[in-house]
Amino acid sequence: MRNDSAEPLRIARTIFDAAVDRARPSGCLPAHLPEPLKDGRLILLAAGKAAGSMTALAEAHYLDSGLSPERLTGHAVARHGYETATRHIPMVAAGHPVPDEGSIRSAERALELARSATGHDLVLVLLSGGGSANWVAPAGDLTLAEKQAVNKALLRSGAPIGEMNIVRKRLSRIKGGRLALAAAPARLVTLAISDVPGDEPTVIASGPTVADPSSMADARAIVARYGLDLPPAARALLADDASETPKPGDPAFANSVFRIIARPQDAIAAAIASARDAGYEPIDLGADLEGEARGVAADHASLALRLKAQGRRAAIISGGELTVTLLGKGRGGPNQEYALALAIALGGEPGIVALSGDTDGTDGGGGEATDPAGAMIDPTTLARATARGLVPAQSLADNDSTGFFEAIGDLLRTGPTLTNVNDCRVILIDP
Numbered sequence: 445m446r447n448d449s450a451e452p453l454r455i456a457r458t459i460f461d462a463a464v465d466r467a468r469p470s471g472c473l474p475a476h477l478p479e480p481l482k483d484g485r486l487i488l489l490a491a492g493k494a495a496g497s498m499t500a501l502a503e504a505h506y507l508d509s510g511l512s513p514e515r516l517t518g519h520a521v522a523r524h525g526y527e528t529a530t531r532h533i534p535m536v537a538a539g540h541p542v543p544d545e546g547s548i549r550s551a552e553r554a555l556e557l558a559r560s561a562t563g564h565d566l567v568l569v570l571l572s573g574g575g576s577a578n579w580v581a582p583a584g585d586l587t588l589a590e591k592q593a594v595n596k597a598l599l600r601s602g603a604p605i606g607e608m609n610i611v612r613k614r615l616s617r618i619k620g621g622r623l624a625l626a627a628a629p630a631r632l633v634t635l636a637i638s639d640v641p642g643d644e645p646t647v648i649a650s651g652p653t654v655a656d657p658s659s660m661a662d663a664r665a666i667v668a669r670y671g672l673d674l675p676p677a678a679r680a681l682l683a684d685d686a687s688e689t690p691k692p693g694d695p696a697f698a699n700s701v702f703r704i705i706a707r708p709q710d711a712i713a714a715a716i717a718s719a720r721d722a723g724y725e726p727i728d729l730g731a732d733l734e735g736e737a738r739g740v741a742a743d744h745a746s747l748a749l750r751l752k753a754q755g756r757r758a759a760i761i762s763g764g765e766l767t768v769t770l771l772g773k774g775r776g777g778p779n780q781e782y783a784l785a786l787a788i789a790l791g792g793e794p795g796i797v798a799l800s801g802d803t804d805g806t807d808g809g810g811g812e813a814t815d816p817a818g819a820m821i822d823p824t825t826l827a828r829a830t831a832r833g834l835v836p837a838q839s840l841a842d843n844d845s846t847g848f849f850e851a852i853g854d855l856l857r858t859g860p861t862l863t864n865v866n867d868c869r870v871i872l873i874d875p
Contacts, residue, residue, distance in 0.1 A: 449797050452822075452872045456820070456870045459719050459722070459759065459761070460799055460801055462715055463712060463763075463803060464803045464858075464861050464863065465714065466710050466713070466714035467637065467706045467803060467865040468861075469494055469497045469637070469705075469706075469862070470497070470501060472705045472706040473498055473705055476635050476703055477502055477568075477635070480506065480566055481565065481631065484515070484566065485515050485561075485565045485566070486517075486518075487560075487565055487567045487630070488502060488503065488516065488517070488518030488533055488568045488570070489519055489554045489567065489569045489570070490518070490570035490571075491652075492570075492573055492578060492649055493523055493540070493573055493574040493860070493862070493863070493864040494572035494637050494864055495535075495575075495578070496520060497528050499528065499570060502570060503530060503531055503533050507531065517533075517557065518533045518534075518557065518568075519533065519554055519557060520533050520535045521537065521547075521578045521579065522538075522574070522578065523537065523539070523813070525537070525812065525814070526860045526862060528862065536549070538577070539811060540578060540811055541574075541577050542577065542592050542599075543577045543578070543580040543591060543592060543595065544592075545588065546578075547577060547578055548580055548588055550578060551579040551580050551581040554579060555581060555626050558627040562630060563629045565630040566630065567627045567631065567633070568635070569635070571634060571635070571648055572648075573639025573640075573648070573804060573864035574804070574864065576650040579618050580616070581616055582615060583615055583616055583617050584677060585677045585680070586677040586681065590677055591615065593675055594611070595612075598672070601672060602736065602767045602768065602770075603669075603670055604734050604767060605640055605765055606640065609646075610662050610663050611663050612650050613651070613656055613658070614681055614687045615682075618652050619649075619650035619652050620646075620652070621653065621656050621690040621697070622652065622689070624696050627696075628696040628699070629699060631700075632653060632701070633701045634654070635703055635705050636648050636649075636703070638865060639864045639865055641708070641733070641764050641866070643704055645702050645704070648704075653700060653702060654702055655697050657691065660688050708866045711763065711803060711865045711866075711868060712728070712731040712762070716759075719761060719870070722759075723757065724757055725756055726758075726761060727751070727758050727759065727761065728761055729744075729761065731763035731764060733764030733765075733766065734767070735766060736767055736768070737778040737779075738840065740782060741781075741783075741784075741785035741786040744760060744871060746789075748790065748873055749790070749793060751873050752796060755875045757874055758873045759870060761868070761871075763865075763867055766781075768781050768808070768843060771841070772841055772843035773843070773844075774839065774842040775810075775843075775847055776808055776845035777806075777807030777816075777818070779818035779856075779869070780800070780818055780819045780845035780848075780855075781843065783800045783821050784821075785840060787821040787825040787826055788837060790821075790823075791826070792825070793823060795874045796871065796873050797871075798820065798821050798869070798870060798871040798872070799820045800819060801858065801867065801868060801869075803864060804860070804861055804864035805817045805859055807867075814859075816849070816856055817856045817858045818855075818856040819845065819849040819854055820849075820854045821854065825852065825854065828852045829852050832852060
């Protein structure tokens, strides 16, 4: 990095960290934990990238408040590398974004515990992004290998997360409200950290505890729209109307409460406050941006150049979840691809730096906890890359943003944050 970029990039990282800190379970979960019933069990089920930190907080709350350990049972699963030490509830790891055997075992255990619940029990479900891959219970004759193939096809398609989940729900025995069916007639409380645009409960972890208003026709249309090549067992499930999900009004949801305790908008608000404290004029583009990463980057570059031309010291801040349609064979994720496309569009313009990262600490990649969270750029990004023999446009065409930023030392590495409220993108303009 050039010396004159070091301070703006440090500020950009501070703004990003403020967004992450606002979404940590320690600051948002305890106030929402329900009182256990007078008799009966408290069955705690957790899935997703924040499952470990949420479970540790919840079990400590109940045990330290005098709940007998004999009345507390449950199971928690997070992606590999996101586990947290717990005192009482078993904590395991499973694959993400592609499920593995741990995903199967965890879903079966969650369903088993839910089915054991009676009207005297409270089932507490703690959800966060990643729960779709961490809880996998294939329906019909679908195998794990076939479910993995479906996930890979969806991830490569460029479909937004909401559309992916509409398809996934028809292939599962736990998603799309089916965990609630298993838990009835127990009281069911779901506390969720949202990682989806619009904070739609049916999309968070594929909505295992809420009624699903989408239809089988919607799922079939999505498969056709993206030309998805699905295994025969998946096609059979989507052709069978018996695979439909439970709908609003089903009695299984009569004793159920769903509450979002942290959302992308909260994180973006914290980032905006941090930018203002640093002396920048915040330009809030919202917490729910969707679209192809390189297209959004081109739009944001145009905005940054206009603001600079107007002489404004500004911070462009946005959240949401961008997508990448994979055409090349490189490594990367939407935040890194956005950063690479942004650098190309800015063309080394002085006075502009940017950081784009996933608040969960990993952006695309191979599903490892060591994957980068995103990337950073400054006015020297393209020149330094060219000096190392890289062709930025070729790296973008090959979807190799990780290789590009790794070569110049500009990957954003945070490690697992144990929360997840989507992406946070920061562009700082210093005229």
